[in-house]
Amino acid sequence: MSSLSPASQLILKHLSDNIDKHTLIVDPLEVQDINHPSFAECTLWSFREISATQDKQVIWPQTPEFSQFTKIIVFFPKAKEKAVWLLSMLAQHSSKDTLIYLVGENRSGIKTCQKLLTNQLSNLQKLASGKHCLLYQGLPNGNSPLPTDFVFKNYEIEQKSIKVASLPGVFSHGELDKGTELLLNNLPENISGKILDFACGCGVIGSFIRKYYTDTQLSFCDIDALAIEATKQTLNCNNLAGQTYLSNGLQKISSKYHYIFTNPPFHTGLKIDYYISEAFIKACGKQLESSGKLYLVANRFLKYPQILQNHFDLVEVIAEDNKFKLYCAYNR
Ligand SMILES: C[S@@+](CC[C@H](N)C(=O)[O-])C[C@H]1O[C@@H](n2cnc3c(N)ncnc32)[C@H](O)[C@@H]1O
Missing domain, CATH: 3.40.50.150 (Vaccinia Virus protein VP39)
Known part of the structure; x- marks a missing residue:
């Protein structure tokens, strides 16, 4: 029990x-x-x-x-x-x-x-x-009002000209997360090839990349069916295409990617839990091409440097502010 x-x-x-x-x-x-x-x-x-x-x-x-x-x-x-x-x-x-x-x-x-x-x-x-x-x-209550369809909350990240559709319960419903913003502001100059937006929430990271780096094919995955629905809607709003996967960790992902971008989960329900991210980082090796890179943004107090170093040859801090750090991890 x-x-x-x-x-x-x-x-x-x-x-x-x-x-x-x-x-x-x-x-x-x-x-x-x-x-x-x-x-x-x-x-x-x-x-x-x-x-x-x-x-x-x-x-x-x-x-x-x-x-x-x-x-x-x-x-x-x-x-x-x-x-x-x-x-x-x-x-x-x-x-x-x-x-x-x-x-x-x-x-x-x-x-x-x-x-x-x-x-x-x-x-x-x-x-x-x-x-x-x-x-x-x-x-x-028999007289309960008919459930309305889930209402998407749409917002536009004006300085990035990207529309986002989100649903209640999906991460950063209705506004861009500050950690995600740090990642979007510090993307590499050239991105091309197959890209995975892991734990995509409403799909803002991958949609932004697809929009501004045209030589890319995007995949998105999340454990939450509402997040996947929101991602599909975000892609639609921006006239973009991408493959979506409802997946616990990388379980449903079989391709290899040139880049994986993520603002990963560190909660299970209400408590801090590294298990999902640790399992994801460990499995990343199999899902990245040999020259592939992982970009991960996280609260600076979380213990990602050690976890990343356990599974990658090189780990760099690409950007940081008083709350978040953006890491890039890859193998030689
Ligand atoms: C911090 S949010 C980031 C969302 C989005 N990338 C963003 O930046 O706005 C983390 C996401 O991880 C998802 N998640 C939680 N556990 C997961 C798991 N086991 N496998 C895949 N995704 C998971 C959550 O549903 C949530 O959408």
Whole structure:
């Protein structure tokens, strides 16, 4: 039980007798939770490509048949717009007596759910708390407003003449991240060939490169289906073409690249976690051409220099400011 996230531990403490094949689990943050035997019979509806051992995984934009479930457990999304959209959809499509549970760490903002979801859920009550998490139970509100389609937030990075389309919950929703900006301001003079934008978010790095370095073919990957959707839309808005992959790390990537650019993830859910980036940096060797280069921007306090030096012959700091550093790593 201790390998489970605190939110899942709270669920099992209070709901374990109720979890069965009629239970739908929505978007858990921790991969190990899904593979726990207690959830083996459940169906998982996920917004991320995760390596779940359980075979009943449905990834958005596909949807399961909601009405077949008597219990739906939602891991409360940090992005409030995503929470409202998700619960509107569940309220519309599930049966009126389906029990809907919301679970999340206090710092996910779950405390706001009773105010936030008055239109979507009725009788929403706190069921339990513990391990810095809260568990709520409610019923779908039959009169819930129809879920609107996910609304893209479009913005333009004026000094770079690039349009960006983003979705709630996708990194730097609605504004350019300062680390990403440092990378875009310090790109090499000549870039050509096959390029990968790893952990692309809404695809801003790769789209910028495709637009200004015309002799390039771009691929984008991210674990988050919403990020991939936003990337496709960003490409569309700028009349650009690129290949997109929904992929956990580099698992779905088979080509070799001349350059990989990234502002990599360093959180799993809400906590700092180098595991994904370390695994990515280690696997980069296989995905780069022999003369290929990795450009990685990160918060300067994160311990990337050591990780990069473990896997590349040469690591240079190309640019830095008071918050971020841009590294270039390659082999001799
Ligand atoms: C710091 S954001 C950078 C987004 C974008 N490149 C930018 O600069 O705005 C990191 C991205 O990593 C993605 N991510 C997290 N875990 C991942 C994984 N295991 N494999 C691939 N992408 C992942 C997140 O969904 C997020 O979009």
